[in-house]
Amino acid sequence: MTSSQTRPPDAVPVTRAPTVVRDLNWTPAVWLLLVAVCGALFLDGLDTSIIGVALPSIGHSLHLGASSLQWIVSGYVLGFAGLLLLGGRTADLVNRRNVFLAAVTVYGVASIVSAGLSDQFAIIALRFVKGVAAAFTVPAGLSILTTTFAEGRPRNRAFGIYTLCSASGYSLGLVIGGLLTEVGWRATLLLPGPVALVFVAIGWKVIPRAGAARVRLAQFDLGGALTATGSLLVLVYAVVEAPARGWASVPTIGLLAVSAASMAAFTVIELRHDHPLVRLGILRSPTLVHANLAGFALSGGFVAFQFTATLYVQDALGWSPIGTALAFLPAGVVVILVAPRLGPVIERLGTKAGILAGLVCCAAGYALFLRTTPSMPYAEFLLPTMLLFGIGFSLAFASLNVQATAGVADHEQGLASGLLNTSLQAGAVVVLAVTSAVLNAPATPARGQLLPGMKNAVDVIVGVLAGASLLTAAYLSSRRGRATPADNAIVSPEH
Incomplete structure (x- = not known):
């Protein structure tokens, strides 16, 4: 609702967080902003631990061995690790509010969809999508905090809550994962979805809006992001498949060579790009x-x-x-x-x-x-x-x-x-x-x-x-x- 529009007398005003919080007397809007941003980080911590407890049940249900099960964990972490720096760059160049809300929405939808799947490759693919979403959520959320809370006690207090949410997300995820797995392993995939969408709704109301920045595609080091992620993906695949193919086999050595070549390409791109990721x-x-x-x-x-x-x-x-x-x-x-x-x-x-x-x-x-x-x-x-x-x-x-x-x-x-x-x-x-x-x-x-x-x-x-x-x-x-x-x-x- 813009300032030029009028509200009915009985309407509840939209809660807004101030641009910069300079003291410790926080309004409800500030606390709601922390709920949205820290809640998203809580889900990131929760995701690894909640799925970890469910892995044996998933393996029994879908008839998967250890090598397949590790991809359910690695799929998420690969997306996170490979695109985290690009996520940070995007949050800096584009509207951080929109990046955060879009990434958390993708995370939530992917969680809900994955809960209904039985194909291991589809589940792993959506785990990768969730990891990519987290790679954009975390730096955007951190940027929102640093621009909302002034340096000193307000920012330290906010970061203390932010860090605690990460640790508690992991710890509580273990117990939540255990309880949900007793009901059914699909519940561990489903739970983060609706919760993430609640945080999106809260964030939509309280995260401060900012003007759209004018950016060019050349400012995004897409080549660097793709080569770094590809190198890591091929390396993991080579290592996981090596016991069956042989460590000295042609396929294993070839994959390791491809991984090394991708990392070399990443290095060249970073040296030549006007706006490198690193x-x-x-x-x-x-x-x-x-x-x-x-x-x-x-x-x-x-x-x-x-x-x-x-x-x-x-x-x-x-x-x-x-x-x-x-x-x-x-x-x-x-x-x-x-x-x-x-x-x-x-x-x-x-x-x-x-x-x-x-x-x-x-x-x-x-x-x-x-x-x-x-x-x-x-x-x-x-x-x-x-x-x-x-x-x-x-x-x-x-x-x-x-x-x-x-x-x-x-x-x-x-x-x-x-x-x-x-x-x-x-x-x-x-x-x-x-x-x-x-x-x-x-x-x-x-x-x-x-x-x-x-x-x-x-x-x-x-x-x-x-x-x-x-x-x-x-x-x-x-x-x-x-x-x-x-x-x-x-x-x-x-x-």
């Missing part, structure tokens, strides 16, 4: 590169572990979906309780030491899982892993976010943050693909091992985290005595 010069920052490598390992390790452990406890031990969800819940609870209070700890330790401590905790937790036998009670074989992961993830993730953006010019803060998020998603895709390949490889169960290849898969996960820990230790040692902006960064407790 200014490659930013990668000269060792702190940024280290943060991205550590984030790759941190995210990849947990997504792969959850995949492996879920198949083990449900398929091998016969646990129910809700039992599985509750078994993983302590990790999310620890993250929610610990993460908001880590500011003083990281300020004292420095970001590199925080990353190292977090990676070591995660590696130790996964290594403890290698002791498992079918007769072990939960408190001995899985609970210690969940608690160590919760502590380790909180330490490492908070430190990564500070280190990745410290010392970066203001106009490239969004790029640095986008690179870190891309690395987190890419790690989930690649490490999960390798783990799935190990699980899918022909193997004879070891004595007392009910899921063939499980311990080999966990060995891979421990190796990834151990390697990242050693890299961080070496980097910390090489930089000792040389303070960097990341080491001296102050972390707000609300982050």
Whole structure:
């Protein structure tokens, strides 16, 4: 409704959020804006965990093996990782309100449609579409917050709520996924849809409108986005199919070569494009590169572990979906309780030491899982892993976010943050693909091992985290005595 139109006397005025919120006395419109933006992020966190618990049930219903099931997770993450930087660029160039609302709408519709499908390829395709939608939703939502809330306490408070919604989305997704899977696995695909459309309706009312920007197609690095996504997609496909085709077979080597060629093409495009997705010069920052490598390992390790452990406890031990969800819940609870209070700890330790401590905790937790036998009670074989992961993830993730953006010019803060998020998603895709390949490889169960290849898969996960820990230790040692902006960064407790 425009200002030139009149409202009937009994009409309820449309709630509008102010252009910039400069204090902590928030109106209902501000809180509704947070509900819409943070709610969309909550769904992004929920999506991975809610589907993870349902994977064994989906596998039984559709007769899918581990290699097919991993694509249901990877399809979403591939779309997210491959187009996140393009999503950020689009949010900057185009009306961020329209980008956000359109992306959340696509996400919701894709969720509803996928719930009625039985063809694995169609389900995976729509999971990819949802990941693409999330790649546009997250940077657009973040941009809405940064332009709505003034720097200082209002923005810190809003970001604290934003971060908490991400962590709680993942944690509650485990329980919600377990409950819904008891009803039927299709419910896990359906639930995010109607909820997303509710957030769209709220956002339509309260997200501030902005004038349409004049943009040219040349400002969008579509070639870079397609080559980066294609490289990752082909790499994952090559790794997943390698056990059946052979690691040294012509098809596997050919696919790996195509992936490498696509990444080389991406590099050339970024060097020549007037508006590249990634200014490659930013990668000269060792702190940024280290943060991205550590984030790759941190995210990849947990997504792969959850995949492996879920198949083990449900398929091998016969646990129910809700039992599985509750078994993983302590990790999310620890993250929610610990993460908001880590500011003083990281300020004292420095970001590199925080990353190292977090990676070591995660590696130790996964290594403890290698002791498992079918007769072990939960408190001995899985609970210690969940608690160590919760502590380790909180330490490492908070430190990564500070280190990745410290010392970066203001106009490239969004790029640095986008690179870190891309690395987190890419790690989930690649490490999960390798783990799935190990699980899918022909193997004879070891004595007392009910899921063939499980311990080999966990060995891979421990190796990834151990390697990242050693890299961080070496980097910390090489930089000792040389303070960097990341080491001296102050972390707000609300982050």
